[in-house]
Amino acid sequence: MILELDCGNSFIKWRVISVDGAQRLFAGVVDSDAALFESLAAAPELRVSRCRLVSVRSDAETEQLVTRLRESLGVDAICAQSASQVGGVRNGYEDFRRLGLDRWLAVLGAYHLGQRACLVVDLGTAVTADFISADGMHQGGFICPGLPLMRDQLSTHTRRIRYDRQVALAALQELEPGRSTAEAVERGCVLMLRGFVAEQLLQAQARFPEGFEVFLTGGDAGLVQDVVPGAQVVPDLVFVGLAIACPLN
Ligand SMILES: Nc1ncnc2c1ncn2[C@@H]1O[C@H](COP(=O)(O)OP(=O)(O)O)[C@@H](O)[C@H]1O
Numbered sequence: 001m002i003l004e005l006d007c008g009n010s011f012i013k014w015r016v017i018s019v020d021g022a023q024r025l026f027a028g029v030v031d032s033d034a035a036l037f038e039s040l041a042a043a044p045e046l047r048v049s050r051c052r053l054v055s056v057r058s059d060a061e062t063e064q065l066v067t068r069l070r071e072s073l074g075v076d077a078i079c080a081q082s083a084s085q086v087g088g089v090r091n092g093y094e095d096f097r098r099l100g101l102d103r104w105l106a107v108l109g110a111y112h113l114g115q116r117a118c119l120v121v122d123l124g125t126a127v128t129a130d131f132i133s134a135d136g137m138h139q140g141g142f143i144c145p146g147l148p149l150m151r152d153q154l155s156t157h158t159r160r161i162r163y164d165r166q167v168a169l170a171a172l173q174e175l176e177p178g179r180s181t182a183e184a185v186e187r188g189c190v191l192m193l194r195g196f197v198a199e200q201l202l203q204a205q206a207r208f209p210e211g212f213e214v215f216l217t218g219g220d221a222g223l224v225q226d227v228v229p230g231a232q233v234v235p236d237l238v239f240v241g242l243a244i245a246c247p248l249n
């Protein structure tokens, strides 16, 4: 079994696939290393022989996780590294090492699945958009705060924006103008995300007149899905790229 990990700024997405990659055996989302090892311990008949991961966390945090994986599962995790080119895809950053590794893998995954020009939007702690031309050139992208950062900034920097999490979830049942603080903030922030995605779509239309594929991923992809009716929502997009960047044979 192969253990795959996508360590974002807020959550670790993990999954266990069969060695031939054909089956997804276990999967989960956890908010800490400790919770990851609890989940793995609870997976019945787990036999991990290989492990690969991508992390946008600090080197120290990533090394700590790799050490713990070695101690508890006996596997040496392979970590995705920056590259100026993988297969037919070229990194468009001035310094390719600066492009977030999750973005790079999502770009690799999208181009592999789409086989033509692509727009990739990843909605997590931050929201990122990346453009790839039909011939595999990553053209750069945009970064803005994601939903959790937007709402946290509002509550941190105001005196009277306060509401609890349960109310927040209920507020997102619809997007009419809010009649409470929770509704006004939650819906306002979701509209920011949707507006951002709509703008990326316009940019892609101008950039790729011959046509393009749109990929949405990240924990909040569902909130913007209907802004781009033809979009493919691929929660595992980073893992698709991880398999390309870190082949195990
Ligand atoms: N089951 C879930 N677990 C965690 N976050 C979720 C879930 N479903 C939706 N979300 C949303 O996804 C966001 C995190 O997305 P994610 O792509 O995991 O972020 P990151 O890669 O930055 O850690 C959360 O802030 C939350 O709004």
Ligand SMILES: CC(C)(COP(=O)(O)O)[C@@H](O)C(=O)NCCC(=O)O
Binding pocket: 008, 009, 010, 056, 098, 099, 100, 101, 102, 103, 122, 123, 124, 125, 126, 127, 128, 143, 146
């Ligand atoms: C932009 C990000 C913070 C997104 O992280 P995430 O929301 O997935 O946790 C991450 O890709 C990152 O740290 N990038 C480095 C900066 C850059 O891509 O230019």
Ligand SMILES: [K+]
Binding pocket: 122, 123, 124, 125, 126, 127, 128, 218
């Ligand atoms: K992201």
